[in-house]
Amino acid sequence: MKDKIFLVWKHLKQGTLKKIWKQTLWIYQYGKRYWKAMILYTLLGITGTGVSLISSLISKDLVDIITGHQTGKLLSTFAAMIGFSVANILVSQASGYASTFINLKVDSEIKNDIFSKMLVTDWESLTDYHTGDLVTRWSSDASNISSGILNWIPNLIIYTFRFISALAIVLYYDPTFALFALLGMPFSALLSRPLLRRMRDNNQRSAAMNAKLYGFNQEAFSNIQTIKAFDLIHFYTDKLKSLQKDYIDMRLDFQKMSILTSVLMSIIGFIVSYSCYGWGIYRVWSNAISYGTMTMFLSLSGTLTSAVNSLVSLIPSAISLTISAGRLMDIVEMPQEDYSQDSAVRSFEKQYREEGIGLNMQDLSYTYHNGTSVFANASMEAYPHEIVALVGPSGEGKTTMLRLILSLLTPQTGSFHVCAGKNHSNMLDMSPSTRKLFSYVPQGNTMFSGTIAENMRNVKQDATDEEIIEALKLACAWDFVEKLPDGIESVIKERGGGFSEGQAQRLSIARALLRKSPILLLDEATSALDVATERKVLRNIMQDTYPRTCIVTTHRPTVLNICTRVYAIRDKRCEVLGDGEIQKMVKEF
Numbered sequence: 001m002k003d004k005i006f007l008v009w010k011h012l013k014q015g016t017l018k019k020i021w022k023q024t025l026w027i028y029q030y031g032k033r034y035w036k037a038m039i040l041y042t043l044l045g046i047t048g049t050g051v052s053l054i055s056s057l058i059s060k061d062l063v064d065i066i067t068g069h070q071t072g073k074l075l076s077t078f079a080a081m082i083g084f085s086v087a088n089i090l091v092s093q094a095s096g097y098a099s100t101f102i103n104l105k106v107d108s109e110i111k112n113d114i115f116s117k118m119l120v121t122d123w124e125s126l127t128d129y130h131t132g133d134l135v136t137r138w139s140s141d142a143s144n145i146s147s148g149i150l151n152w153i154p155n156l157i158i159y160t161f162r163f164i165s166a167l168a169i170v171l172y173y174d175p176t177f178a179l180f181a182l183l184g185m186p187f188s189a190l191l192s193r194p195l196l197r198r199m200r201d202n203n204q205r206s207a208a209m210n211a212k213l214y215g216f217n218q219e220a221f222s223n224i225q226t227i228k229a230f231d232l233i234h235f236y237t238d239k240l241k242s243l244q245k246d247y248i249d250m251r252l253d254f255q256k257m258s259i260l261t262s263v264l265m266s267i268i269g270f271i272v273s274y275s276c277y278g279w280g281i282y283r284v285w286s287n288a289i290s291y292g293t294m295t296m297f298l299s300l301s302g303t304l305t306s307a308v309n310s311l312v313s314l315i316p317s318a319i320s321l322t323i324s325a326g327r328l329m330d331i332v333e334m335p336q337e338d339y340s341q342d343s344a345v346r347s348f349e350k351q352y353r354e355e356g357i358g359l360n361m362q363d364l365s366y367t368y369h370n371g372t373s374v375f376a377n378a379s380m381e382a383y384p385h386e387i388v389a390l391v392g393p394s395g396e397g398k399t400t401m402l403r404l405i406l407s408l409l410t411p412q413t414g415s416f417h418v419c420a421g422k423n424h425s426n427m428l429d430m431s432p433s434t435r436k437l438f439s440y441v442p443q444g445n446t447m448f449s450g451t452i453a454e455n456m457r458n459v460k461q462d463a464t465d466e467e468i469i470e471a472l473k474l475a476c477a478w479d480f481v482e483k484l485p486d487g488i489e490s491v492i493k494e495r496g497g498g499f500s501e502g503q504a505q506r507l508s509i510a511r512a513l514l515r516k517s518p519i520l521l522l523d524e525a526t527s528a529l530d531v532a533t534e535r536k537v538l539r540n541i542m543q544d545t546y547p548r549t550c551i552v553t554t555h556r557p558t559v560l561n562i563c564t565r566v567y568a569i570r571d572k573r574c575e576v577l578g579d580g581e582i583q584k585m586v587k588e589f
């Protein structure tokens, strides 16, 4: 007893019980929305149990009538038995259909909810997780929660009802029989203990391993070109084998334990059913009960054993539920982005659509969560019809600056606004809501699989073919799209496959231009183009009548001459470069 108190105290101290309690509350918060579905589920289960118990009673009457122990109408009892058997089939099929329907619906709803929560989670916090891990949490853990919510409480009620009602019937007809039928219960409880102890640990390890395997496969398939190019095929197949071996070892280890437990459970099951059988024969032989009662007892002893086993199996499913809840809570309880300025941004955009919107940053400082300090008291500004360049050596902070502009990162100090109106005096704080004002062309290939037109319409659903072609022309992409047999209906493979890097970059720029956002951000977005095309694209953007503010990051000073202002990112600040310095950079390039 002392040991147990110590164990509970140890768990409390480590916070395990507190954690499980928090996870249970979290599941409850989700579960309470689906109380109607749960009631329906429970009622269907209870009806099924009721129908099958009545069938047992009728079958007892039938046997007793046949063996002459009871007088009654054979035909009507037989008809009732058939009727209830059919009802049993119908109820179980209807309940199967209803449960599949509810399950699918609730599963999609919960996944949708978690997906949207993940999307509004603070970006930097989210990047601590591998995408494979995120997908596994979203798919298997969310499914676990939805099926758990629907099944756990209803099953607890249904199994308890099944157990109590079967026990009541047995007790009514012959209490001694109940003793035999419940013979296995203490053994089942005893056996389930060691299994449960390892269940939580195993569940956690298994979820982490699944995520690792999924992440490995996902990364390998998306980097197949690199794997081939570095001749890493054997290395990767061996790596997969080693991961699979770890997974198999873990599963087998657990399986051994399960096999041992289920063999012991089955032996107990045999002992119980043969004891019931023997006791039944003895009672019939001593004329204490009829044949019919014996048949009924045998079927009810099966019902009792299965109800007990089902009740015991609810414990591991509760453990796996809380583990999944914990894994989802890790994600959805991270800081969330604040979109409260959405309507203010929308009216700001509407008000200044004609004259354009710029941005202004003063004395901003930013340090990543891991302690890398990138900016300290940095200031910069960019206004409509300007192309502002950010230059600097690799790793100095150009991409970080664009992430700050997009509010993917939140500065620790300083002021940062979008601005418009006379002397840029009308300002709005930067926030995730101000992202609507931007179009962003990141480094690398960011086209989705689908046709060119579909990719374009991803950012502007109602774009006409003419508008798409206009944007392609501005981005110097129309030259090659025009020559394709299917034109804008040509298919792009995953990650821009089927097009050269430079072509994919121009398509990405066209997509950003089509969106007609007040501020355009190009992160090394013209790096794969030849200098002449790069300059032409930027000139086109500048000459476009749309009042756009354009910010580009570049390693190539060849385009700096056509920029309105050039900032060099140095010593954690943004310094405006004079003409002399720009010319020097161009010469030295």
Ligand SMILES: Nc1ncnc2c1ncn2[C@@H]1O[C@H](COP(=O)(O)OP(=O)(O)OP(=O)(O)O)[C@@H](O)[C@H]1O
Binding pocket: 127, 368, 369, 370, 372, 374, 392, 393, 394, 395, 396, 397, 398, 399, 400, 401
């Ligand atoms: N997610 C991150 N977490 C922590 N540190 C980061 C993260 N991303 C970038 N850094 C660090 O911030 C600094 C600036 O990186 P950034 O990507 O902004 O440079 P950059 O100027 O765009 O480089 P490049 O020209 O090579 O693209 C680097 O020291 C980098 O290691």
